[in-house]
Amino acid sequence: MITEDNKKLAQWAMDFALKNGCQAAKVILYANSNTSFELRDAKMDRLQQASECGLGLNLYVDGRYGNYSTNRLNKAELEKFIKNGIESTRYLATDEFRVLPDPERYYKGGKPDLKLFDDRISGISPDDKVAIARAAAEEALGKDSRIISVESSYSDGENASYRLISNGFEGESKSTWYSVSTSVAIKGEGEARPSDYWYGSSLFYDALPKTGIGAKALERVLRKLGQKKVQSGKYTMVVDPMNSGRMLNPVLSALYGSSLQQKNSFLIDKLEQKVVSDKLTLIDDPHVVGATGSRYFDGEGVATKRCPIFENGVLKTYFFDTYNAKKMGVAPTISGPSRLVLTPGDKDLNGLIADVSKGILVTGLNGGNSNSNTGDFSYGIEGFLIENGKLTQPVNEMNVTGNFLTLWSSLAAIGNDAHKDRSWLIPSLVFEGVDFSGL
Amino acid sequence: MNRRDFLRTSGLTVLGVVAGGALVRGPLSREGKQSAVASAMSHFGVTEADLKKVMAAALEKGGDYADLYFEHTFNNSVSLMDGQVNNCSSNIDFGMGVRVLAGDQTGYAYVEGVTLDEMLRAARTAARIASSGKAGKPMSFKEKTPERDYYAVVTPWEEISLKTKIPYLQKLNDKVFSLDQRVRKVRASLSDQTSHILFCNSEGIIYYDYRPMVSYMVSCVMEENGRMENNYAARSYRKGFEFLSDDIIEVLAREVVDHTAIMFKAVKPKGGELPVVMAAGGSGILLHEAIGHAFEADFNRKNTSIFADQLNKKVCNERINVVDDGTIPFNRGAVNFDDEGVEGQKTYIVKEGVLTSFLHDRISAKYYGVAPTGNGRRESFRSIPIPRMRATYMEAGNVSEADIISTVKNGIYAYQFTNGQVQIGAGDFTFFVKFGYLIEDGKLTRPIKDINIIGNGPKALADITMVASNEQIDNGTWTCGKDGQSCPVTCGMPSALVSKLTVGGEN
Numbered sequence: 001m002i003t004e005d006n007k008k009l010a011q012w013a014m015d016f017a018l019k020n021g022c023q024a025a026k027v028i029l030y031a032n033s034n035t036s037f038e039l040r041d042a043k044m045d046r047l048q049q050a051s052e053c054g055l056g057l058n059l060y061v062d063g064r065y066g067n068y069s070t071n072r073l074n075k076a077e078l079e080k081f082i083k084n085g086i087e088s089t090r091y092l093a094t095d096e097f098r099v100l101p102d103p104e105r106y107y108k109g110g111k112p113d114l115k116l117f118d119d120r121i122s123g124i125s126p127d128d129k130v131a132i133a134r135a136a137a138e139e140a141l142g143k144d145s146r147i148i149s150v151e152s153s154y155s156d157g158e159n160a161s162y163r164l165i166s167n168g169f170e171g172e173s174k175s176t177w178y179s180v181s182t183s184v185a186i187k188g189e190g191e192a193r194p195s196d197y198w199y200g201s202s203l204f205y206d207a208l209p210k211t212g213i214g215a216k217a218l219e220r221v222l223r224k225l226g227q228k229k230v231q232s233g234k235y236t237m238v239v240d241p242m243n244s245g246r247m248l249n250p251v252l253s254a255l256y257g258s259s260l261q262q263k264n265s266f267l268i269d270k271l272e273q274k275v276v277s278d279k280l281t282l283i284d285d286p287h288v289v290g291a292t293g294s295r296y297f298d299g300e301g302v303a304t305k306r307c308p309i310f311e312n313g314v315l316k317t318y319f320f321d322t323y324n325a326k327k328m329g330v331a332p333t334i335s336g337p338s339r340l341v342l343t344p345g346d347k348d349l350n351g352l353i354a355d356v357s358k359g360i361l362v363t364g365l366n367g368g369n370s371n372s373n374t375g376d377f378s379y380g381i382e383g384f385l386i387e388n389g390k391l392t393q394p395v396n397e398m399n400v401t402g403n404f405l406t407l408w409s410s411l412a413a414i415g416n417d418a419h420k421d422r423s424w425l426i427p428s429l430v431f432e433g434v435d436f437s438g439l
Numbered sequence: 440m441n442r443r444d445f446l447r448t449s450g451l452t453v454l455g456v457v458a459g460g461a462l463v464r465g466p467l468s469r470e471g472k473q474s475a476v477a478s479a480m481s482h483f484g485v486t487e488a489d490l491k492k493v494m495a496a497a498l499e500k501g502g503d504y505a506d507l508y509f510e511h512t513f514n515n516s517v518s519l520m521d522g523q524v525n526n527c528s529s530n531i532d533f534g535m536g537v538r539v540l541a542g543d544q545t546g547y548a549y550v551e552g553v554t555l556d557e558m559l560r561a562a563r564t565a566a567r568i569a570s571s572g573k574a575g576k577p578m579s580f581k582e583k584t585p586e587r588d589y590y591a592v593v594t595p596w597e598e599i600s601l602k603t604k605i606p607y608l609q610k611l612n613d614k615v616f617s618l619d620q621r622v623r624k625v626r627a628s629l630s631d632q633t634s635h636i637l638f639c640n641s642e643g644i645i646y647y648d649y650r651p652m653v654s655y656m657v658s659c660v661m662e663e664n665g666r667m668e669n670n671y672a673a674r675s676y677r678k679g680f681e682f683l684s685d686d687i688i689e690v691l692a693r694e695v696v697d698h699t700a701i702m703f704k705a706v707k708p709k710g711g712e713l714p715v716v717m718a719a720g721g722s723g724i725l726l727h728e729a730i731g732h733a734f735e736a737d738f739n740r741k742n743t744s745i746f747a748d749q750l751n752k753k754v755c756n757e758r759i760n761v762v763d764d765g766t767i768p769f770n771r772g773a774v775n776f777d778d779e780g781v782e783g784q785k786t787y788i789v790k791e792g793v794l795t796s797f798l799h800d801r802i803s804a805k806y807y808g809v810a811p812t813g814n815g816r817r818e819s820f821r822s823i824p825i826p827r828m829r830a831t832y833m834e835a836g837n838v839s840e841a842d843i844i845s846t847v848k849n850g851i852y853a854y855q856f857t858n859g860q861v862q863i864g865a866g867d868f869t870f871f872v873k874f875g876y877l878i879e880d881g882k883l884t885r886p887i888k889d890i891n892i893i894g895n896g897p898k899a900l901a902d903i904t905m906v907a908s909n910e911q912i913d914n915g916t917w918t919c920g921k922d923g924q925s926c927p928v929t930c931g932m933p934s935a936l937v938s939k940l941t942v943g944g945e946n
Contacts, residue, residue, distance in 0.1 A: 040741070043544075044544055044568065045543070045544055045545070046544070046545040046547065046568075046823070047545075047546050047547070047564075047565075047567065047568055048546075048547045048823070049547075049548045050548060050549050050550075050821065052534075052551055052821075053551065054551075064525065065525065065526060066526070066527045066528065066529075067526075067527070067528035067529075068528065068529050068530070069529075069530045069531075070530065070531040071531070071532055071534065071551045072531055072533050081531065084529075085529065088527060088529065088600075088601045089527065091600070091601045091602040091605060092517075092524060092525050092527060092601070092605075093523040093524050093525040094525070095523065095525040095526075098525075148741075148742050148743060149741050149742065185742075185743040185864050188864075191745050191746070191747075191748065191749070191866075191897060192745055192864065192865055192866055193742070193743055193744070193745055193864035193865070194862075194864055194865045195743065195863075195864045195865070224865075227865075229941065232710050232711045232946050233946050234946055262520070262624050262626065262660060263623055263624050263660045263662075263667055264624070264667075264669055327521075366860055366861075366862065366867055366868075366869045366893065367728075367858060367860035367868075367869030367870065367891060367893070368869060368871055368891040368943075369857050369858055369871040369889070369891070370889070371668075371669075371888070371889045372669065373660065373667040373668050373669050374666075374667075374668070374889070376707070376888075376889045377889070378889060378890045378891035378943035378944075379869075379891055379943075380860070380891050380893040382867070396865065396867055397867050397893050397894070397895060397941055398893065398941060399710060399869075399890070399892070399893055399941060399942070399943030400943070401710060401890060401891070401943040401944055401945060435710065435944070435945050435946050436710075436946075437710025437711050437941055437942060437943050437944055437946070438711070438712075438941060439711065439712060
């Protein structure tokens with residue numbers, strides 16, 4: 001919770017910085033709190049509670065730029081901290097590209113409340129919170145003789161920030177979150193003890209799924225029994241909505257000005273070109289009321305807007321913040337997406353699987369990485385073999401390897417099952433002709 | 440999440456930094472005959488009477504054990520991009536955490552201010568984990584000093600101004616550009632961290648620890664015939680300013696250029712099950728993932744590790760010894776004390792092929808009735824200590840690397856790694872090979888790049904059939920993640936043959 005005193009402190013820090021050598025500055029004051037209750041076999045294992053508050057400053061001094069942050073918020077220490085920061089920044093080389101955004105681009109207020117904050121956050125009793133975690137555990141405990149351990153948890157928190165920019169931006173944002181999860185470990189073959197989990201989360205307590213979490217975690221681990229690796233080869237890859245966002249993440253990283261300016265991207269000079277399958281349409285949709293990830297302004301105070309990123313496979317935008325735009329001599333955009341929506345298809349995961357004759361459903365990624373210059377990737381996986389539209393064999397200890405441009409060009413089908421509580425709404429995805437290595 | 444624990448080396452992921460940390464200089468200076476702990480208490484603005492009151496509040500509901508962990512950390516970073524040292528950042532983090540144990544249950548709360556009222560509030564929150572209602576007995580503290588300081592600094596980072604650091608980035612940049620015409624972009628950063636830790640617990644232990652850290656990193660992008668590739672090089676130690684030298688500039692510059700240039704020649708291998716020769720050094724990532732996490736005793740006392748029933752059993756070739764060591768001087772994983780009052784030590788986890796010890800925190804040590812091994816570590820005052828690795832490595836074997844490679848007809852030589860991960864219970868672990876070589880008919884041939892390798896912990900350990908005598912620790916910026924907490928570690932290994940792992944690739 002940002003208090004009036006917090007705001008006054010941020011304003012004081014801004015004034016102090018400007019009076020002591022900064023020509024411009026950004027100040028952000030944050031205040032976060034959270035509680036969590038973790039249960040093991042429905043008995044209390046850990047309780048944790050915390051709240052924290054800190055101040056971050058971007059200082060623009062004589063054409064130079066430095067970042068400073070501290071959670072020591074008494075004025076005497078802050079004065080010394082800011083003065084030291086100004087002094088340190090003066091040692092740096094000048095950087096003509098470090099300027100504040102054009103104030104015309106700032107969010108100026110006036111839009112409806114995004115409703116990301118639940119006033120109930122401080123009113124829920126610890127007993128009720130523990131009861132939710134216990135109920136999740138009890139859905140699994142004793143339901144199968146092979147169960148070794150059931151861990152469940154309830155956690156919640158609030159995040160708030162207050163931002164000032166010296167050329168005319170003031171913005172405040174706050175949100176709450178609630179989460180319940182369960183992880184179940186069972187005795188598998190030999191010494192193996194496979195585990196899996198499920199969770200529910202929401203911005204609002206009343207919308208938090210409070211049942212079904214433990215049962216789903218148990219179902220997810222039981223279906224893994226008998227995992228083995230299958231023959232290496234090309235398969236149709238189906239990625240479930242728990243993991244589909246991981247296939248998109250490196251593609252988005254390649255669109256940032258910081259990557260492009262450093263020639264560290266596999267999507268340089270591709271704007272308005274068709275680079276992937278025409279089935280891919282991806283929108284940044286930041287103004288949906290009550291939706292995780294929604295926001296009216298980005299980290300620079302710049303107003304967000306609905307904007308296509310890929311439209312039928314054509315790249316429609318990069319993400320140029322003020323600094324990289326100026327450095328590259330292009331017009332700035334938003335500094336990064338807020339809430340991503342991949343335009344869904346009309347089938348759920350089962351419907352997609354039914355259309356696959358020889359494939360692998362990926363339900364978990366294990367390690368792996370990608371090359372930011374080439375787009376080449378390789379990840380460990382677990383999941384299921386698909387034969388003639390049916391899951392016939394749990395698989396594990398395999399790798400999937402390829403290139404993100406080739407992969408996204410082979411996008412064949414899209415599900416309608418994105419997880420609604422996330423800021424990235426990426427449904428199940430189907431890709432053709434993907435290399436898996438196993439036996 | 441959920442027993443997926445991972446390790447990564449960060450390219451230019453800067454952890455944070457400092458503006459002239461004027462509050463403290465070096466290990467807290469002692470006035471007259473004042474003890475280190477007395478200086479630390481005065482630094483944090485607390486008295487022994489305060490600590491006793493907070494401890495009493497922590498135990499007022501009947502907890503068996505409590506500890507208080509005070510931290511004051513200064514992070515500084517300065518970086519170079521496009522030939523200019525034009526960005527810096529500094530961060531100060533301050534606070535204290537109260538932990539209460541009741542059996543194997545944990546209550547934890549932290550505060551960012553250390554007034555008596557704030558500390559009592561945290562203590563009473565953490566105390567709620569217990570319910571026996573039997574308040575703890577009054578106690579007194581006895582100062583502990585480590586037998587040896589594994590990271591004594593010559594020149595503390597607090598004495599070094601930003602101005603002094605800048606030439607080390609500029610010279611590194613210039614060196615990289617001078618080594619190869621194909622270099623297009625260079626980024627470099629120098630990060631230092633200084634932590635002051637004051638710890639006390641209900642067993643009466645109190646100590647002060649001064650923890651320095653430095654990370655020096657460079658990455659570059661090179662262009663050849665219109666193709667781009669990038670790579671990075673980094674070193675990290677618990678050292679002061681004395682770490683920097685012209686030699687280290689030379690080493691990092693050559694490494695980053697060589698390791699980027701090789702990417703142009705590298706191909707993707709054909710995937711499948713293959714023998715893999717792990718090169719000496721960073722290959723220790725295999726130990727970290729395949730067995731290290733699964734030996735952490737929290738997973739074993741809960742019976743969720745694949746090694747839970749393997750203690751004192753033979754798990755691999757009897758020539759193999761694996762160590763987790765907090766006592767390597769200046770190592771990133773060195774600990775004078777862990778974060779719950781246990782001295783740093785060297786722990787054999789595999790001795791002559793037998794699994795001899797798990798990695799313990801206080802809770803698991805009590806569960807198993809053994810002495811804690813000094814592995815109870817935490818990311819900061821915001822987190823509870825849990826069993827974590829330090830420097831995990833395999834001791835030298837008895838053959839040469841060339842002998843190992845010569846036995847492989849068709850396989851992979853894995854050289855540089857970026858990250859890995861493991862499923863503790865199922866045992867499946869992975870590591871990403873940034874580059875290596877094909878082995879054909881007993882010889883290294885074409886370079887390979889960007890492939891993941893996956894295996895199963897107990898099987899992979901049992902499949903290590905040859906170990907070379909070239910034992911080596913990798914001093915990169917290894918950071919281990921577990922339960923949302925990051926911890927600095929290192930790993931190491933002599934060259935070794937794993938007879939079968941599943942290698943990513945094309946078909």
